[in-house]
Amino acid sequence: MQPSLIHINRYRVESFHSDCTSHLSLAVLGNQLLNTAADHAEQLGFGRQALLEKNQAWVFSRLLIQMDHYPYEFEPYAIRTWIDSVSRFFSNRNFAILDTEGRAIGYASSVWAVIDLDTRQALDIKQALPTHADCISPEPIDCPIARTTRARVTADEPAYTFQPRFCDIDYNGHLNSIRYIEHFLGALPFEVLKERPIHRFEISYSAECHYGEPLAVYVSNADDDEYDLELRKADGVVASRAKIILRN
Amino acid sequence: MQPSLIHINRYRVESFHSDCTSHLSLAVLGNQLLNTAADHAEQLGFGRQALLEKNQAWVFSRLLIQMDHYPYEFEPYAIRTWIDSVSRFFSNRNFAILDTEGRAIGYASSVWAVIDLDTRQALDIKQALPTHADCISPEPIDCPIARTTRARVTADEPAYTFQPRFCDIDYNGHLNSIRYIEHFLGALPFEVLKERPIHRFEISYSAECHYGEPLAVYVSNADDDEYDLELRKADGVVASRAKIILRN
Numbered sequence: 001m002q003p004s005l006i007h008i009n010r011y012r013v014e015s016f017h018s019d020c021t022s023h024l025s026l027a028v029l030g031n032q033l034l035n036t037a038a039d040h041a042e043q044l045g046f047g048r049q050a051l052l053e054k055n056q057a058w059v060f061s062r063l064l065i066q067m068d069h070y071p072y073e074f075e076p077y078a079i080r081t082w083i084d085s086v087s088r089f090f091s092n093r094n095f096a097i098l099d100t101e102g103r104a105i106g107y108a109s110s111v112w113a114v115i116d117l118d119t120r121q122a123l124d125i126k127q128a129l130p131t132h133a134d135c136i137s138p139e140p141i142d143c144p145i146a147r148t149t150r151a152r153v154t155a156d157e158p159a160y161t162f163q164p165r166f167c168d169i170d171y172n173g174h175l176n177s178i179r180y181i182e183h184f185l186g187a188l189p190f191e192v193l194k195e196r197p198i199h200r201f202e203i204s205y206s207a208e209c210h211y212g213e214p215l216a217v218y219v220s221n222a223d224d225d226e227y228d229l230e231l232r233k234a235d236g237v238v239a240s241r242a243k244i245i246l247r248n
Numbered sequence: 249m250q251p252s253l254i255h256i257n258r259y260r261v262e263s264f265h266s267d268c269t270s271h272l273s274l275a276v277l278g279n280q281l282l283n284t285a286a287d288h289a290e291q292l293g294f295g296r297q298a299l300l301e302k303n304q305a306w307v308f309s310r311l312l313i314q315m316d317h318y319p320y321e322f323e324p325y326a327i328r329t330w331i332d333s334v335s336r337f338f339s340n341r342n343f344a345i346l347d348t349e350g351r352a353i354g355y356a357s358s359v360w361a362v363i364d365l366d367t368r369q370a371l372d373i374k375q376a377l378p379t380h381a382d383c384i385s386p387e388p389i390d391c392p393i394a395r396t397t398r399a400r401v402t403a404d405e406p407a408y409t410f411q412p413r414f415c416d417i418d419y420n421g422h423l424n425s426i427r428y429i430e431h432f433l434g435a436l437p438f439e440v441l442k443e444r445p446i447h448r449f450e451i452s453y454s455a456e457c458h459y460g461e462p463l464a465v466y467v468s469n470a471d472d473d474e475y476d477l478e479l480r481k482a483d484g485v486v487a488s489r490a491k492i493i494l495r496n
Binding site: 014015016018019020021022025027031034035038049073074160165166167169170171173176177178182183185186188190193194211212 | 267268282283286321413415417419424425430431434436438441442459460
């Protein structure tokens with residue numbers, strides 16, 4: 001049986017998968033997007049294990065989530081995913097988040113590279129994964145989210161500082177991709193996040209962060225609806241950028 | 249159909265459900281124990297929603313996890329749960345964690361109270377939930393873990409301080425029960441946790457913690473294998489105690 005070019009995982013908002021508003025937390029949603037992507041890639045023959053055997057790995061570069069509304073605690077939801085396009089170094093994977101009726105309540109898009117684990121350099125995807133090009137969805141599928149725009153941060157003082165702890169660190173020894181999301185949210189005013197759902201969240205990853213290193217989140221608040229954020233290392237290097245747009 | 253007095257949920261170690269050792273993280277395991285308990289309680293007719301309609305809630309008081317080994321990333325596992333016993337104010341729910349062959353790789357026990365949401369006082373469980381007593385497993389089921397012992401902390405200086413952020417807070421406005429586990433682990437030496445699996449983890453909850461309040465974890469290290477921990481508020485009140493015993 002040919003693996004499907006469109007894959008669906010079904011979830012439910014479990015205990016502690018909701019945030020203080022009782023809706024699915026953005027970090028858990030991000031995690032389930034990655035789980036759905038991982039399952040699909042595995043079915044298509046280029047999952048994490050298959051790449052590891054060739055001394056390669058997927059590297060997660062960008063994520064954009066745009067939600068009309070979030071599932072409530074204990075509510076089921078589904079995530080549909082497909083590969084939208086590929087360039088020399090990047091594979092673009094899209095997602096639709098579906099309610100119990102199968103209606104889209106949000107969309108997401110993600111950008112991935114394949115690296116060689118020795119050189120840590122990005123590989124030409126067509127050469128590294130010859131079957132990948134055949135796995136792109138043959139017809140364009142609706143994923144109506146605008147292109148990613150660059151966060152612009154002018155703040156001089158950090159809104160929040162931290163040092164990654166044991167539970168922040170993944171098997172690579174780096175701050176895990178989902179924890180970046182949690183730390184960015186941790187830098188925003190609690191009362192605002194409690195009252196206004198996040199309509200749009202964009203994140204890009206540019207440098208790895210390690211256990212115990214001092215990190216700081218800088219926030220610029222262009223208007224009441226929009227926050228631009230940077231995660232900076234002690235030497236000023238930007239490890240990640242994010243943009244958060246709140247619901248009106 | 250009568251709901252079963254023994255309930256099983258099946259899981260898999262998904263992406264970011266593993267820690268930096270590539271094994272199921274203790275915090276995610278704790279979360280899945282609570283999910284399994286929640287599903288079973290719901291089937292038995294006294295789930296969160298049923299209690300909420302009577303202005304009551306389950307309060308999680310203690311958890312003890314003892315593991316022989318942890319599932320590896322992407323490995324399936326199952327959690328079996330049953331109500332072991334009940335006293336006037338406390339319901340004791342046990343768990344077995346099973347590998348793909350159905351063999352127990354660990355056990356857990358938990359203690360729960362039912363509170364009135366207005367008075368925040370514990371209720372007599374027999375009165376509050378008349379059907380609960382009929383849901384105790386009729387025969388004792390093997391759960392070979394020793395009784396909980398009290399952590400003894402003599403440290404004067406905190407090992408780690410933090411202030412709960414947005415992603416730490418649950419729908420009650422409190423630090424969520426699973427985040428306590430993560431913050432306790434965050435207070436232990438990274439290199440130790442990376443090298444030695446946690447054989448046994450005990451936690452008791454005694455006071456609620458809120459967004460932004462300064463919290464400190466104090467650690468006493470009785471011997472190389474055992475850590476006693478306290479989470480204290482700024483006024484010295486102990487919000488939670490934990491004991492961590494590492495594998496030999």
